[in-house]
Amino acid sequence: xxxxxxxxxxxxxxxxxxxxxxxxxxxxxxxxxxxxxxxxxxxxxxxxxxxxxxxxxxxxxxxxxxxxxxxxxxxxxxxxxxxxxxxxxxxxxxxxx
Amino acid sequence: xxxxxxxxxxxxxxxxxxxxxxxxxxxxxxxxxxxxxxxxxxxxxxxxxxxxxxxxxxxxxxxxxxxxxxxxxxxxxxxxxxxxxxxxxxxxxxxxxxxxxxxxxxxxxxxxxxxxxxxxxxxxxxxxxxxxxxxxxxxxxxxxxxxxxxxxxxxxxxxxxxxxxxxxxxxxxxxxxxxxxxxxxxxxxxxxxxxxxxxxxxxxxxxxxxxxxxxxxxxxxxxxxxxxxxxxxxxxxxxxxxxxxxxxxxxxxxxxxxxxxxxxxxxxxxxxxxxxxxxxxxxxxxxxxxxxxxxxxxxxxxxxxxxxxxxxxxxxxxxxxxxxxx
Numbered sequence: 001x002x003x004x005x006x007x008x009x010x011x012x013x014x015x016x017x018x019x020x021x022x023x024x025x026x027x028x029x030x031x032x033x034x035x036x037x038x039x040x041x042x043x044x045x046x047x048x049x050x051x052x053x054x055x056x057x058x059x060x061x062x063x064x065x066x067x068x069x070x071x072x073x074x075x076x077x078x079x080x081x082x083x084x085x086x087x088x089x090x091x092x093x094x095x096x097x
Numbered sequence: 098x099x100x101x102x103x104x105x106x107x108x109x110x111x112x113x114x115x116x117x118x119x120x121x122x123x124x125x126x127x128x129x130x131x132x133x134x135x136x137x138x139x140x141x142x143x144x145x146x147x148x149x150x151x152x153x154x155x156x157x158x159x160x161x162x163x164x165x166x167x168x169x170x171x172x173x174x175x176x177x178x179x180x181x182x183x184x185x186x187x188x189x190x191x192x193x194x195x196x197x198x199x200x201x202x203x204x205x206x207x208x209x210x211x212x213x214x215x216x217x218x219x220x221x222x223x224x225x226x227x228x229x230x231x232x233x234x235x236x237x238x239x240x241x242x243x244x245x246x247x248x249x250x251x252x253x254x255x256x257x258x259x260x261x262x263x264x265x266x267x268x269x270x271x272x273x274x275x276x277x278x279x280x281x282x283x284x285x286x287x288x289x290x291x292x293x294x295x296x297x298x299x300x301x302x303x304x305x306x307x308x309x310x311x312x313x314x315x316x317x318x319x320x321x322x323x324x325x326x327x328x329x330x331x332x333x334x335x336x337x338x339x340x341x342x343x344x345x346x347x348x349x350x351x352x353x354x355x356x357x358x359x360x361x362x363x364x365x366x367x368x369x370x371x372x373x374x375x376x377x378x379x380x381x382x383x384x385x386x387x388x389x390x391x392x393x394x395x396x397x398x399x400x401x402x403x404x405x406x407x408x409x410x411x412x413x414x415x416x417x418x419x420x421x422x423x
Contacts, residue, residue, distance in 0.1 A: 003106050007143055008219050010110040014117045014140075016212035021121040023204045024196070029126060029171060033133055036164060037117050040140050043156070045219065050228065051147045058148045059228035060245035064254060066152045067246070068261045070160045071321055071398075075268035077164055078405040081171040082275040085178075085408070089279055092178040 004048045011044025028084045032077060039073045106146060113139050130168045137161025150317035151246045154309070158325035163402050166332055170406060177282035241383025242314040250319065251387045255365065255376045262358045262394055269354055269401050273410040287337060295337040302330050310395050314384065320391040324398025331403025342411035350404060357397025361390050 014037055021034025043066045050062035116136035120129045137160055144153040233245050233253065240248035250258050306326035313319030334340035342350075364386055369375040378386045 001103055001107075003103075003146055004224065006103075006106045006110050007147055009216065010113055010143070012212060012215050012219060013114050015215065016208055017114070017117045017121065019211065020204065020208045023208065024201060025121065026194075026196070027126065029168065029175065030121060030129060033129060033168065034121055036133070036160075037121070037136075040137065040156070040160065043152070044140070044143070047144050047147050047149045047152055050149065052230070054148070057230065057245070059230045060233050060249045061229040061254070063149050063152050063246045064249040064257070066149075067155045067250065067321055068257050070152075070155045071261050072264050074159050074164055074167075074402070074405075075264050078167055078268050079271045079275070081167055082272040082408060085171055085174050086275050086279060088175050089178045092180075 002053065004051045007044055008048040011041045011048065013041070014038075014044060015041025017041075028087075029081075032080050032084070035080075036073065036077060039069060043069060106143075109139060109143050109146070113143060126172055127169075130165060130172060133168070134161055134165040137165070151319065151322070154317060154322040155325070158322055158329075159402070163325055163328060163332075163406070166406055170408070173285065174282045239380055239383075241378060241380065241387055244313065244315050244317070244319075246317070247313050247319050247387070247391075251390060252376070252378065252383070255361075259358065259361050259365065262361060262397065265398065265401050266354055266358050269404050272405055272408060276409040279409055284336070284338075292337050292339070295333045295339060299330055299333060302326060302333070306330070306395075306399070310391060313391060314388065320394045321398060324395040325402060327395065327399035328402035328406075331399060332406055335403065335407055342407060344411050347411060350400060353397060353400035354404070355397075357394035357401075360393040364390055 018034045018037030018039075018041055021037065022031055025031045025034055046062045046066050046069075050059040052058055113136060116132055116139065120132035120136055123129050123132060138157055141153040141157040141161065144150075144156065233249060236253065237243075237245065237248060240252045242248050242251070306323045306329075308323075309318035309326055310320060310323030311318075313323065331340075335342070364378075365375045368378050368386070373379070
């Protein structure tokens with residue numbers, strides 16, 4: 001058993017949990033949370049792909065890709081949450097009428 | 098020794114999976130977000146174990162810290178508009194309808210097949226296969242910095258990073274457009290302890306953020322990690338009301354948003370010509386140029402992330418024109 005095997009399978013499991021959550025969760029906020037879990041799972045697999053058994057240095061290119069992915073994901077999350085806030089406000093106003 | 102490390106890995110992997118499941122199944126939404134934050138921090142710890150400290154820093158600061166703050170702010174807003182602010186734990190805030198059992202089973206089968214395929218592909222793939230290690234190591238002397246991840250981000254694959262900054266810019270434009278005319282939920286009253294905490298920690302956070310940026314050329318750290326830590330300064334200022342966004346500051350904020358992308362693209366184009374292509378920094382100035390880009394991008398990232406947290410564009414009138422739904 002090596003760390004790359006353990007964390008690689010962890011990443012796939014986290015991705016699967018996120019996928020199920022994104023498809024089955026009813027609450028909008030929880031669905032965004034599930035998609036974020038998917039992205040962390042994908043990050044796990046990429047970081048594992050970059051890992052080399054010590055003392056060899058890991059591959060820096062997947063690391064850079066994951067950092068880019070994290071920043072893109074926070075942008076997407078922010079837009080999704082703004083859409084949720086807007087939608088919920090409009091629905092609440094409709095209920096008041 | 099190795100056995101103890103493997104045991105730690107197994108425990109950590111188990112906790113990460115358990116937290117992922119818990120954050121999606123726990124009844125209270127607030128608890129779900131807190132569990133997600135713990136999940137993110139433990140994932141960052143796992144990435145440290147996989148010798149990826151840069152990624153771990155970015156995940157802890159941006160993927161967990163800023164995302165957690167965004168989720169909590171949205172939860173507060175949703176509770177406010179649905180009139181459930183003072184109520185106890187709630188499963189969800191959006192109206193729910195019963196889902197047919199067939200749909201659930203179809204979803205489960207679909208997800209199971211995808212997961213099985215991914216696991217088989219992962220187990221069948223060559224381990225520690227040929228990557229870009231050799232290519233990067235060969236080109237390192239020409240990059241101008243000593244840290245491979247910074248060299249990849251700011252030099253070898255600078256297009257990716259430029260586009261990443263542009264995505265951040267697009268996100269803040271989109272959020273300002275979406276939230277236009279939306280009334281903001283009143284922020285929860287934070288006590289005097291909070292104000293004192295903010296005043297005490299702010300200088301330390303500024304130092305840590307700047308250090309991460311400066312250190313990025315030779316050690317883990319860099320513009321994104323430093324920018325996210327500095328964004329925490331913005332969050333603290335906004336939450337403790339030490340700084341309240343004014344409509345008059347919009348112009349300055351817009352300049353700060355485009356500063357990073359503009360400077361990055363500008364430097365990339367200015368170094369081209371004379372036989373060089375865009376992003377091909379002259380070797381003797383590479384370090385200075387990378388540091389200049391990183392510094393300006395850091396300012397942009399910090400201001401943009403804080404603006405994404407604040408959400409609504411600061412406007413003068415409580416109800417601006419253009420709203421015809423009343």
